[in-house]
Amino acid sequence: MDKTFKIVLLLLAISLIAFLVMGCSKQAAKTDSDKSGGYQKITASAVKSRLDKGEQLIIVDVRTKEEYDDGHIPKSLLIPYDEIEVKAASLLPDKNAAIIVYCRTGRRSEIAAKSLLKLGYTNVADMGAISDWKYGLEK
Helix, strand or coil, rough: HHHHHHHHHHHHHHHHHHHHHHHHHHHHHHHHHHHCCCCCCCCHHHHHHHCCCCCCCEEEECCCCCHHCCCCCCCEECCCCHHHHHHHHHHHHCCCEEEEEEEEECCHHHHHHHHHCCCCCEEEEEEEEEEHHCCCCCC
16 A cells, blocks of 8 residues: 555656646746737836937827827827827838837827737837926927
8 A cells, every 4th residue: 555655646746746847838938928919118218218329219199189289209200099000001111110109198008009019010119198208398
């Protein structure tokens, strides 16, 4: 009985180790998938820093025309969030370009970022609210 008990215990230990190893690999694969399938959040200061370094960024204001006319980040492109799926192909032809989206509070920019990903854009970041931009606006 002692020998049988030891064999059963050994098989249980091996099964437990195999289960743990397989569980860890599946989690790692899921994490990698989540990273590549989602958009990034980015701060206004990080956007400013990248612009100051000369990076080519396409900054997209997804608010209304009226909000844009009241003040927007210099050189930003207006594409209201509810028109992005229709206008993106013509206004944003490079699906690998670095695109930063923003709005008034962050709600519309999140929707726009998800829409761009759905359309096949690969390098999308959401800055969130324009109120975080402390570097001057254009009218």
